[in-house]
Amino acid sequence: MKHQVNSRLNDIVSKIKKMGYSLTPQRLEIIKIVSESKSHPSAVDVYDKLRKAYPMISLNTVYKNLSLLSSIHEVKEIRTLQNSVHYDGDISLHGHAICEKCGRIIDVKIDESDFKGFFDAKIKENFKENYYINNYGLEFYGLCGLCYKETASD
Amino acid sequence: MKHQVNSRLNDIVSKIKKMGYSLTPQRLEIIKIVSESKSHPSAVDVYDKLRKAYPMISLNTVYKNLSLLSSIHEVKEIRTLQNSVHYDGDISLHGHAICEKCGRIIDVKIDESDFKGFFDAKIKENFKENYYINNYGLEFYGLCGLCYKETASD
């Protein structure tokens, strides 16, 4: 719902400002696109959307800003098997189902209690000392609904 | 121990043959290297090791064979944040801790009961119909022991 999207946007924007980065129109637009998207776009996908509002935008600028957002942990990078990086504006706890054929990425719900019961336990038993974990990834590779149907009908 | 490594090698070799692929010396050597390695090598890493025995080996051949092994699910591809593909000859159930600074990949133990309790449950509740999962990924991103120490002493 709109309300949540906006608060997410505000969170990112205020973090950007607090950390001393300037808020340019291009940067704001990139933040909007990536935070509102549900489709895990690549840098080029973001670039293509941007060009409507900013026809002169440089792809480099997109990469720079997505890297910035990633470095402050406001977007998550996802790597599919067709080896380009995709960006997720939803940094909440969840996993991904990645289609090995078409590359489509869809969200997989994980709730907090699952996390406590599994990830947290794994971290505790595997990384006792001198190891700092600040992120996790959970992926299910296979065939998405569409590609599954195609394969079945061969 | 040696015995297990050899049976693993035999498994792959017989699968290769059964599927109708020919077993060339180069291919055998690549299978040996990747199935015996514990360090999750990249294609170039494998290439460099190969050159001792086969100075004329082509990098393309390495890529082709690693892709082949991946396609028959006898090696797993791993992507680090520095965006090159690494190969894991150990296809048993386990996760990876990936260092965001140096890219080092180390194994994280998961036992079968954990898997049943978590992955399997997630698969069942998220992918009811028309979705085929044949692989999973579990990663912990952070700083490895060495990089952690470095950062701490800054």
Add this chain to the structure above:
DNA sequence: ATCTATATAATATTTATTATTATATAATAT
């Protein structure tokens, strides 16, 4: 031994990403 299919090697090309540099704009101070 010959034939045919497949694998390899050498080379060229593609594609995603990063680096460089010049220009423009935002934040800040005057």
Add this chain to the structure above:
DNA sequence: ATATTATATAATAATAAATATTATATAGAT
């Protein structure tokens, strides 16, 4: 407001991993 400075953007060039192409070599089959 204007000038100053630091940062961001745009245009361009460079890098590096992976893939495609083609010719040669080799494995497996006849």
